[in-house]
Amino acid sequence: MKILIVEDETKTGDYLKQGLTESGFSVDLARTGLxxxxxxxxEAYELLILDIMLPDIDGLKILxxxxxxxxxxxxxxxxxxxxxxxxxxxxxxGADDYLVKPFAFAELLARVRTLLRRPAVMAQxxxxxxxxxxxxLPKRRVSRSGKKIKLTNKEFSLLELLVRRKGEVxxxxxxxxxxxxxxxxxxxxxxxxxIRRLRSKMDDPFDPKLITTVRGMGYSIEDPTEGxxxx
Ligand code: CA
Numbered sequence: 001m002k003i004l005i006v007e008d009e010t011k012t013g014d015y016l017k018q019g020l021t022e023s024g025f026s027v028d029l030a031r032t033g034l035x036x037x038x039x040x041x042x043e044a045y046e047l048l049i050l051d052i053m054l055p056d057i058d059g060l061k062i063l064x065x066x067x068x069x070x071x072x073x074x075x076x077x078x079x080x081x082x083x084x085x086x087x088x089x090x091x092x093x094g095a096d097d098y099l100v101k102p103f104a105f106a107e108l109l110a111r112v113r114t115l116l117r118r119p120a121v122m123a124q125x126x127x128x129x130x131x132x133x134x135x136x137l138p139k140r141r142v143s144r145s146g147k148k149i150k151l152t153n154k155e156f157s158l159l160e161l162l163v164r165r166k167g168e169v170x171x172x173x174x175x176x177x178x179x180x181x182x183x184x185x186x187x188x189x190x191x192x193x194x195i196r197r198l199r200s201k202m203d204d205p206f207d208p209k210l211i212t213t214v215r216g217m218g219y220s221i222e223d224p225t226e227g228x229x230x231x
Pocket of ligand 1: 007054
């Protein structure tokens with residue numbers, strides 16, 4: 001379970017990081033809004049803890065930016081003052097919970113566990129994984145080694161189809177009918193172009209390569225880290 005804390009106050013940040021680490025979470029701590037925003041955009045977290053008052057870009061801006069990008073990672077907001085406006089604004093922007101400083105660590109931990117329980121129930125069945133590739137189906141999000149990968153809707157559907165039928169060689173005609181809802185016309189190279197784009201995003205920058213081209217037949221996805229079929 002990976003958590004991002006964005007908190008500019010050194011003591012509070014260190015204290016939260018230490019407490020959550022000791023409670024078994026993997027924690028990244030950003031001390032500025034810009035760093036936090038960058039991490040939230042590029043890494044995959046199960047939860048974000050955002051301080052509202054930050055010197056550069058504030059917690060509410062980070063929240064609105066990730067929600068605009070259709071990122072539904074749970075967000076817990078922290079603020080020093082019990083400001084009704086901040087609270088209302090935060091919840092309107094899509095925050096999941098809110099904690100007013102000062103708070104007891106036990107209180108924060110209880111909120112964190114509650115927030116993580118919500119999606120975790122579904123995550124068991126709604127995540128597909130091959131090697132370090134993870135597809136989050138309800139959120140339509142993809143990551144490899146924890147790095148978020150931005151795909152178009154079609155690219156996501158294409159990847160999902162390959163992953164669901166892992167190890168099978170899928171002919172272009174099947175891909176065309178399942179993903180594009182069209183009859184395969186052998187004159188078009190729509191599928192090949194789409195596969196090339198998909199690979200450039202989720203295979204080329206990583207190792208091992210997961211998508212295989214089977215000449216004259218189609219495409220498949222396999223987990224090269226799983227035992228080979230030599231037996
Ligand atoms: Ca602050």
